Amino acid sequence: EVQLVESGGGLVQPGGSLRLSCAVSGFTVSGNYMNWVRQAPGKGLEWVSLINSGGSTYYADSVKGRFTISRDNSKNTLYLQMTTLRAEDTAVYYCARAKGAQWLSFDYWGQGTLVTVSS
Amino acid sequence: DIQMTQSPSTLSASVGDRVTITCRASQSISSWLAWYQQKPGKAPKLLIYDASSLESGVPSRFSGSGSGTEFTLTISSLQPDDFATYYCQQYNSYSSITFGQGTRLEIK
Numbered sequence: 001e002v003q004l005v006e007s008g009g010g011l012v013q014p015g016g017s018l019r020l021s022c023a024v025s026g027f028t029v030s031g032n033y034m035n036w037v038r039q040a041p042g043k044g045l046e047w048v049s050l051i052n053s054g055g056s057t058y059y060a061d062s063v064k065g066r067f068t069i070s071r072d073n074s075k076n077t078l079y080l081q082m083t084t085l086r087a088e089d090t091a092v093y094y095c096a097r098a099k100g101a102q103w104l105s106f107d108y109w110g111q112g113t114l115v116t117v118s119s
Numbered sequence: 120d121i122q123m124t125q126s127p128s129t130l131s132a133s134v135g136d137r138v139t140i141t142c143r144a145s146q147s148i149s150s151w152l153a154w155y156q157q158k159p160g161k162a163p164k165l166l167i168y169d170a171s172s173l174e175s176g177v178p179s180r181f182s183g184s185g186s187g188t189e190f191t192l193t194i195s196s197l198q199p200d201d202f203a204t205y206y207c208q209q210y211n212s213y214s215s216i217t218f219g220q221g222t223r224l225e226i227k
Contacts, residue, residue, distance in 0.1 A: 035216075045155075045163065045206055047216040058214045061120070094162055103169060104210030105153035109162035 002026030002108050004095050009113030016085050016117070022078040022095030022110055030073040033098035035106060036080045038091035038115075048093070049080065052101070063089075085117045121145050121209055125219035131227040136197045140222045142190045142207035153208045154183055154192045156201075157221075163206060167192065202226050 008020040020036070036048040049069040050058045057069050068081040078095050092114050096106035122145040132138050142152065150170035155163035165174045167183035170190055180195040194201055207219040 044221045045157075045208070045218040047208075047218065050213060050216070052213070056213075060216075096162075098210075099165075099168060104151075104213070104216060105165055105168035105208065106155075106163070107165050107168075107174065109164075112162060 004097070004108055004110035006093065006095055006110040006113040009093065009115045011116045011118065012085055013119050014086060014117055017081070017083045018085065018115060020080040020082070020093055020095075020113060020115070022080075024076050024078065024095075024097075027097070027108075028073070029071045029076050029078050033101060033104065034069075034071065034078045035096045035098060035104075036067075036069060036078075037094045037096055037106070037109075038089075039094070039112075040088075040091045043091075046091075050098070050104070051078070082115070085115075087117050089115060090117045091115060120215050121148060121211060121217055123207055123209055123217050123219040125205075125207055125222050127222060128220065129223045129225065131225050132197055133227045134197050134199060138194050138197060138224065140192045140205055140207075140224075142185075142192070142219050144188045144190075144209055147187045148209045148211040150186045151209055151211045152183075152185070152190050153210065154181075155206045155208065156203045157206065158203045166205075197224075 003025045051069045066084045092112040094112045095110045097108040098104045152170045154167040157163040171183045
């Protein structure tokens with residue numbers, strides 16, 4: 001059975017840092033195109049970042065230079081390191097798997113973890 | 120970035136109705152478009168990918184069409200479980216993945 005379980009969310013002050021984790025079972029993180037997608041309270045979906053099977057990474061302009069996506073193949077876990085956090089980064093963060101290299105639609109999602117940036 | 124515009128923002132309909140949601144891209148995205156359903160407090164669920172391919176396990180009352188800049192999601196006969204928010208998503212390039220603003224489908 002496929003499962004994606006996010007953790008690491010919480011309350012952080014503006015300018016602070018946080019690392020999110022997404023533990024995956026049922027497929028390998030290293031063999032798939034993995035993503036982070038966020039949703040601010042009451043708002044729509046925003047793609048944040050992607051890491052492909054080759055290890056190349058891509059970011060939305062809104063987080064470029066502040067967020068880093070990575071993976072630990074031995075733990076089959078995806079990460080999102082977030083630094084210099086702003087109030088506008090407050091959101092539920094989902095990890096999601098893309099169907100494939102050409103099909104960047106997301107077929108498996110985690111339950112989400114809430115990040116709140118506030119003083 | 121490619122902008123995705125959905126219409127309408129809110130749609131009121133009854134069980135059994137046929138409904139259509141439209142998504143327009145600011146530039147051509149070929150058929151690189153997906154549709155999702157999201158219910159409150161839950162993760163989105165993939166319905167359609169590549170504009171018209173039905174995801175495994177999704178009821179056949181859902182269908183997608185379009186290419187280039189204009190796309191539609193149609194639900195042929197609304198069921199009670201279908202009242203939710205729907206999003207389109209374009210994936211024309213790895214560094215530019217964007218979603219529409221969402222369409223809330225509510226019970227009339």
